Amino acid sequence: MARMDDDMAWFAELSAEDRSWVGVIVQAGIKSFVDWYADEVRHPQLDGSAVAAQVFGAAPRALAGVISLQQTVDLVRLGIEVVESNLEAVLDPDDVRDVHAGVLRYGREVAFATAEVYARAAEVRGAWDARLEALVVDSVLRAEADETMLSRASALGWGDRGAVTVVLGAVQPDRRGGELFDEVRRVARAAGMDALCASQGDRLVVILGGVEHAEKAATRVLSFFGPGPVVVGHVVEDLGHAHLSARSATSAHRAATGWPEAPRPVPADELLPERALAGDGHARRHLVEEVFLPLVAGRDTLVETLSTYFSQGRSLEATARALFCHPNTVRYRLRQVGDLTGLTPTDARDSFTLEIALVLGRQSGRE
Template identity: 70%
Template sequence: MPPAAADPSEQRRRAAARLLRATGALSTAATARMDASVPWFRELSAEDRSWVGLIVQAGVRGFVEWYGADGGTPGSGPALAGSIFEAAPRTLAGVITLGQTVDLVRLSIEVVESNVDSVLEPEEAVDVLAALLRYAREIAFATAEVYARAAEVRGAWDARLEALVVDSVLRAEADETVLSRASALGWTARGRVVVVLGSAPARRTETDLFDEARRRARAAGTDALCAVQGERLVVILGGVEDPRAAADVVVGLFGEGPVVVGPVAGSLAEAHVSARAAVSALRAASGWPEAPRPVLANELLPERVLVGDGHARRHLVEDVYLRLVGARGTLVETLAAYLAAGGSIEGAARALFVHANTVRYRLRQVADLTGYAPGEPRDAFTLEMALVLGRQSGRRTPARPASDTTTHL
């Protein structure tokens, strides 16, 4: 009469008991294997290495407990698979990458597999190895879930923090706290800063949009902070050399309509000056449909004046009109005559009773002093606006020295 077949449940319990007694040895073997063959493990601090050791031990013990209960049944899932990561703090997810964790799990499984034959009877080892494969698959899913959850939480927090920083800059509240928050988001720029504004694109998620803006900015050697406020996309660029060139890098991410670039600010703490000009310029940009994209805020000074921007008005009076008045009185007279003559040098010369070359010389002086060439229609419009505003102001004192934030670029 053949011997009775062994009860599968009893066999699992016996195998689980043997594995449980060997848990310490298996965990030690796995840790030693990591120390010998995984470079990143050796570079961890002693505290982080101990946490990793706890994860390995919890994983091995979790498998033994699962297998001893019902893990030998095909289709059953390890209830403790996700809980093995609770042995270590959540901060460890910021120290060890997902790829490194996968390496950790793979190595631990390999160590258990290679030691099964020395711990179990041959008939038990076959069933345990099959169960170990199922357990490894479930652990892989649990690992991905832990890191996906951590990334989701971190991404949501970073998005809120970034929106807060951008809002503080636009509201001129960029104090040390805001600068610290920007640093936490990876902002490293110590150089000049500009604010770029335009409409937000349709049918594109903010996460995807911001990631692409930061990728493009990094490729150009600048930093970027982004936010969507209503229908408006705001991009703050740091480490800027040429404001127009910097904005060209991200202009394709904006929706339809004008994209404006504020004047250069010295730092993120002063970026509200750039933001203020950009906001005004975006509001006034419809007055110049042929404007380039992107357009500098200082190229829209006449339109900004017409929508009531006092800063633009003061800019034209102090940095254009009064500079001409303070340099040479005849420059204002010559410019006015040239504009009144419809841009005719000869007509201005006749009105002033001077030679045409004298008019040309004075107009070149106007261009050198202000950055606006009277012979260019757009610049002539700006200069005429400056003359009107200057006369209305009644001021005749010399202009203050122009700062970087008011230079016509």
């Protein structure tokens, strides 16, 4: 115990109770060796599990979370060194060599037993962490964000770095579970982000924290998804609001088959037309409130011009003839549509979104 005080700085920092348990482990190890050596004739073979039970069995399991594996290895090494240095003082000279060989043999088994104890603790902790992580992701997907969910995320090492987004895609058929999740978290940490992962059936869900740009963040983990669309939800302020990003990402992932040429990853808001056609009420409201109503409130001629532009096959000249105005006037009004909505009528994808928004806006009866 005096050597531990002198040689191990971490030992002095332990609480009195933990120091006491370390002393119990040391005493149990020496006593177990003495008992084994005295009975070696009848029991020549060492049982690693029995050694682990005899040496570490008295200490509480929680001690493995207080003392690291490296510290335990140092403890075992010091114990063997102290025993060896005192053999000549307590034994007849003729017995020292045989006892020394026994110490080496038993010390080897103690080292294996130490590795077994920490490996078992790591397996239990890993299995518990996996279940905890699955619960957190499931709570986000089901919009059940509460203090319990946030506490669980914190226990998993979630750093609450700020903005959060949810990424959804297919699971790789041959890569599932802990190893895949470890790689996702490692890549996210290298990019300065937090990550929580879970697989639900054939779907992989990744929650990223500390996000500055949703698409760039999703690109970092894109290689971990299987074939098919990968959808990234919009950025929200924190994990407590991540269910909003998850809702849009889930809806977009279901509707993504309607746009086979979609980029990978694709923002959920880029799939608003498909989501609306698939029955997503949030997408419909978004198109009405963020696209249709600004056009109605902008100028009376914008909705008329846009409708005529679509009905005339997206031809500027045909639209101008139908409205009895110059083609440049049509171009000017279409640019105004782009300024108000962020959607360019002359772009095929944007024009499809605008056309769906016009239909939904008329159906809503809001003006």
